[in-house]
Amino acid sequence: xxxxxxxxxxxxxTYPGFGSEKFPNLMLRGAGDLDNWHLKVYEQKxxxxxxxxxxxxxxxxxxxxxxxxxxxxxxxxxGFPAGLKWSFMPKDTPERKFTRYLVCNGDEGEPGTFKDxxxxxxxxxxxxxxxxxxxxxxxxxxxxxxxxxxxxWLIEKLEAAIQQARDAGYLxxxxxxxxxxxxxxxxxxxxxxxxxxxxxxxxxxxxxxxEPRVKPPFPAAKGAFGQPTTINNVETLAAVPPxxxxxxxxYAKIGSPKNSGTRIFGVSxxxxxxGIYELPMGTPLNxxxxxxxxxxxxxxxxxxxxxxxxxxxxxxxxxxxxPMDFDNLKARGSMGGSGGVIVxxxxxxxxxxxxxxIKFYAHESCGQCTPCREGCNWMEMILYRIExxxxxxxxxxxxxxxxxxxxxxxxxxxxxxxxxxxxxxxxKFRHEFExxxxxxxxxxxxxxxxxxxxxx
Amino acid sequence: MNHPQPPExxxxxxxxxxxxxxxxxxxxxxxxxxxxxxxxxxxxxxxxATLPALHIAQREFGFISLAAMKAVAKAIGIPEGHVFGVxxxxxxxxxxxxxxxxxxxxxxxxxxxxxxxQLLEKVCEKTGVKPGQGPSPDGLWSVEEVECLxxxxxxxxxxxxxxxYDELVDEQKLIEVMEACKRxxxxxxxx
Numbered sequence: 001x002x003x004x005x006x007x008x009x010x011x012x013x014t015y016p017g018f019g020s021e022k023f024p025n026l027m028l029r030g031a032g033d034l035d036n037w038h039l040k041v042y043e044q045k046x047x048x049x050x051x052x053x054x055x056x057x058x059x060x061x062x063x064x065x066x067x068x069x070x071x072x073x074x075x076x077x078x079g080f081p082a083g084l085k086w087s088f089m090p091k092d093t094p095e096r097k098f099t100r101y102l103v104c105n106g107d108e109g110e111p112g113t114f115k116d117x118x119x120x121x122x123x124x125x126x127x128x129x130x131x132x133x134x135x136x137x138x139x140x141x142x143x144x145x146x147x148x149x150x151x152x153w154l155i156e157k158l159e160a161a162i163q164q165a166r167d168a169g170y171l172x173x174x175x176x177x178x179x180x181x182x183x184x185x186x187x188x189x190x191x192x193x194x195x196x197x198x199x200x201x202x203x204x205x206x207x208x209x210x211e212p213r214v215k216p217p218f219p220a221a222k223g224a225f226g227q228p229t230t231i232n233n234v235e236t237l238a239a240v241p242p243x244x245x246x247x248x249x250x251y252a253k254i255g256s257p258k259n260s261g262t263r264i265f266g267v268s269x270x271x272x273x274x275g276i277y278e279l280p281m282g283t284p285l286n287x288x289x290x291x292x293x294x295x296x297x298x299x300x301x302x303x304x305x306x307x308x309x310x311x312x313x314x315x316x317x318x319x320x321x322x323p324m325d326f327d328n329l330k331a332r333g334s335m336g337g338s339g340g341v342i343v344x345x346x347x348x349x350x351x352x353x354x355x356x357x358i359k360f361y362a363h364e365s366c367g368q369c370t371p372c373r374e375g376c377n378w379m380e381m382i383l384y385r386i387e388x389x390x391x392x393x394x395x396x397x398x399x400x401x402x403x404x405x406x407x408x409x410x411x412x413x414x415x416x417x418x419x420x421x422x423x424x425x426x427x428k429f430r431h432e433f434e435x436x437x438x439x440x441x442x443x444x445x446x447x448x449x450x451x452x453x454x455x456x
Numbered sequence: 457m458n459h460p461q462p463p464e465x466x467x468x469x470x471x472x473x474x475x476x477x478x479x480x481x482x483x484x485x486x487x488x489x490x491x492x493x494x495x496x497x498x499x500x501x502x503x504x505a506t507l508p509a510l511h512i513a514q515r516e517f518g519f520i521s522l523a524a525m526k527a528v529a530k531a532i533g534i535p536e537g538h539v540f541g542v543x544x545x546x547x548x549x550x551x552x553x554x555x556x557x558x559x560x561x562x563x564x565x566x567x568x569x570x571x572x573x574q575l576l577e578k579v580c581e582k583t584g585v586k587p588g589q590g591p592s593p594d595g596l597w598s599v600e601e602v603e604c605l606x607x608x609x610x611x612x613x614x615x616x617x618x619x620x621y622d623e624l625v626d627e628q629k630l631i632e633v634m635e636a637c638k639r640x641x642x643x644x645x646x647x
Contacts, residue, residue, distance in 0.1 A: 113606065274610070363603065384460065448571075
């Protein structure tokens, strides 16, 4: 039985002025309309597959050049230039022919991030089109879309959309008379945050445990099934068709310097209008939170904001004016991450919030590297006893001493990701930890983020 | 000093002599075997079928029992140990029976800010089961606390079996969801 969602979701996808020249609507076209996943609707209403037809007329190298000109940076979190990544793929030589793969990372698991879900729900054809263009640019034989296992209904929808594309001749043998064969396989994950890391994802795709690999060799040399592979986020690939349509140079004009294009920001937590907002890169954080999402709406002040999914260090009041792009957030000591903005107001106890986040990393650590496997558990235990009124002042130094022993000492960035919220909370809200230790209760009275029936 | 310890995040390891729960089904049906064969043919390497085959096994066996892992290894032609390692790595493969309606409640930060902790307590109270404790006596309900479901702006959210999420769940909505389960509006666990 194929489940296509018929129940509308109670989420906001638009705002006044969305779709104008100032706030271009490139990836969320038709979001909120449940019929939008049909190929016909996509072609008629949203210039569907125009970019693909244009790309297939071009030389593959020229498509990659167009991507480089656009300056698009990967939307998965690291912000690596996508065009450059594509150009790392080895080219065929008379002596050696390569089998190349393109993998789309749809393992969206970062707490606070829910952008890929929207693209898969309302715009799956834009992702398919992006994958065809990427496949052509790198001359791949096969594309894989790795989607987290919880999204079963989205997997069924994407498979139905892929079948429509096959029927239209956009996938399969000799696509549109170019002599190029290409198809897309959807692979369902099984519930592991770590599989969002690219080499862990490749292991999972190959049917192994999702444990990150040692790099080098990088996936462009030895990736899925031992062949050259490029891994891009869902949002990165969905940004490809608009780039081809408008041209790379034109796309580069959107956003802030070196951070071109639009980005999908998901706002969650204590705001009046939580939802999905597509904005040019470099839009100030307080414009997004106060103007578009309506502020807290309860009269309480905002205490902290996590600007890009749970792995990013928290920001406090003095940084709420930060322009939301990779470089500016880095300059303020945080990260661009995956664009999930989590807003916490005054009623939140930072110790509880940090404990909840660290519990997540302790649970999701794959267990390969000792610093991350043991360190995250230690942090959880120390925070747990502080939260339960048994903390000691030395515990704060212990926590501060643990993070440098985890960060940058692991194979993948999961250990670093756990240190981000821990370090920033301790630096910016140390008084809350101290209050917890001396008074044995929360600084923010009545905060209840942890359930009494817990345990996984 | 005797500090409070956080609750175990994984079920207790097996005690000496204790066996994994056994499933009633022991072998794949011919249709399921054909499905696995078709999946194997799609990938460049047959091992890639491990995850999809385990999903099929979960559907066929109800949960991933030892027999299910052995059947998957036999169907694909890979070592049993490999399948055991994979099945125990991923959290979506249930290693013990679950209820007909498996409630997965996200309690991560975004949902917690909107009251997911209280919702989880409510779910436990209404269904009479606790997370990780197996199905209710009538076999209808089981509850699991899960990490982010990517429904952050619409929290708290729950997923029943494999279906579309229910978002913005409060007590009233929870009662409606449970009524809908009893009517059979949700896809059953082993569909």
